[in-house]
Amino acid sequence: MRSALLGLFLLAGLAQAQVVLKTYYAEDLVRSPGVLEVSPGFTTVLDFWDQVDAAFSAKRELLRIEGGGPRLLLSAGMVGTATGPVPVKSGMTDLVVEVGGRTLLFTVRIAPGEYPRRYQILLRRGQGGTYAPTGQGVAPTPPAPPVQASPKVEAPAPNQPPQDPGPQVAFTTAVQAPTDASGRVSVFFTLENRGRNPVSFALNDLEVLQEGKPLRFSVRRDPLKAVLNPGEGQSGVILVEGVKPGELLLRWRGVELGPGRSFALERRLLGTTLEIQTGDGR
Numbered sequence: 001m002r003s004a005l006l007g008l009f010l011l012a013g014l015a016q017a018q019v020v021l022k023t024y025y026a027e028d029l030v031r032s033p034g035v036l037e038v039s040p041g042f043t044t045v046l047d048f049w050d051q052v053d054a055a056f057s058a059k060r061e062l063l064r065i066e067g068g069g070p071r072l073l074l075s076a077g078m079v080g081t082a083t084g085p086v087p088v089k090s091g092m093t094d095l096v097v098e099v100g101g102r103t104l105l106f107t108v109r110i111a112p113g114e115y116p117r118r119y120q121i122l123l124r125r126g127q128g129g130t131y132a133p134t135g136q137g138v139a140p141t142p143p144a145p146p147v148q149a150s151p152k153v154e155a156p157a158p159n160q161p162p163q164d165p166g167p168q169v170a171f172t173t174a175v176q177a178p179t180d181a182s183g184r185v186s187v188f189f190t191l192e193n194r195g196r197n198p199v200s201f202a203l204n205d206l207e208v209l210q211e212g213k214p215l216r217f218s219v220r221r222d223p224l225k226a227v228l229n230p231g232e233g234q235s236g237v238i239l240v241e242g243v244k245p246g247e248l249l250l251r252w253r254g255v256e257l258g259p260g261r262s263f264a265l266e267r268r269l270l271g272t273t274l275e276i277q278t279g280d281g282r
Contacts, residue, residue, distance in 0.1 A: 023120045026102050033105040036095065038063070038074050039113030040087040043176050045188055045235075046072040049123045050100040059093035063108055072097070073174065076110050115220070116188070118235050167256040168195040171265045185243045187250065187269065192233040197258040200227045205253040208240050215248075216241040227257065246270070 024034040026049070038044045048070045055072055057063045064075045074095070078085040088110055095106040104121065169191060176186040187208075193199050203226070208215045221236030228234060240248070250267040 029104040053098040187238040193228040
């Protein structure tokens, strides 16, 4: 897809919520399959409540399964042609996933589309949903200022207010390596505000660097907003252009509204391999 089309997809795709989020529950999937959709050339992301033990499909030539921990990445398989391998355009198969001692059933439909998808699988209804897999990191808490000793004080002052832990944002990234020499890389991300105050992540404050030089990129995110209130989350994809073999630096500056404190989330990613990071964002 040419760079001119990427800009068009960014404008039209944001309005159509191209990064789709749907929730399934394990108590239903052990009895009847849930439907997953995969578009050729794009990745479908599955986030589970626990670590994935195994994943199987009866038609592995149709479906590519990757990932690790509590996340799976699905994409259309490749078939050989006279001009070389090309992605499967359409088809249907099953997906069986073993998670937490449960066997979950899915039906996978491969059909044309123009965006990635994301599904969330929780253990049961009533479980708190999350926009990122369990076990992920939280932005570190700034150290509290030292407390000076007060001689001859036998007990702390009553009703002392708790210290403010500062912004706490869970940040997870997954990279889809390019399938050709185009140098186009997809970075899937999730953000979740676990702090006490709203936080803001403006697109103007996002940088993608390689060898110290900025790269062109576009962003699609769902829900379409920059401010996340406490407990809210967001998922999306960053489409990066002109990536060469080597390390990428992803830096997103945020602002904690109220106190007005600034902080930064950073990831160092390889643009030529698939990797999933759930470490601390800082």
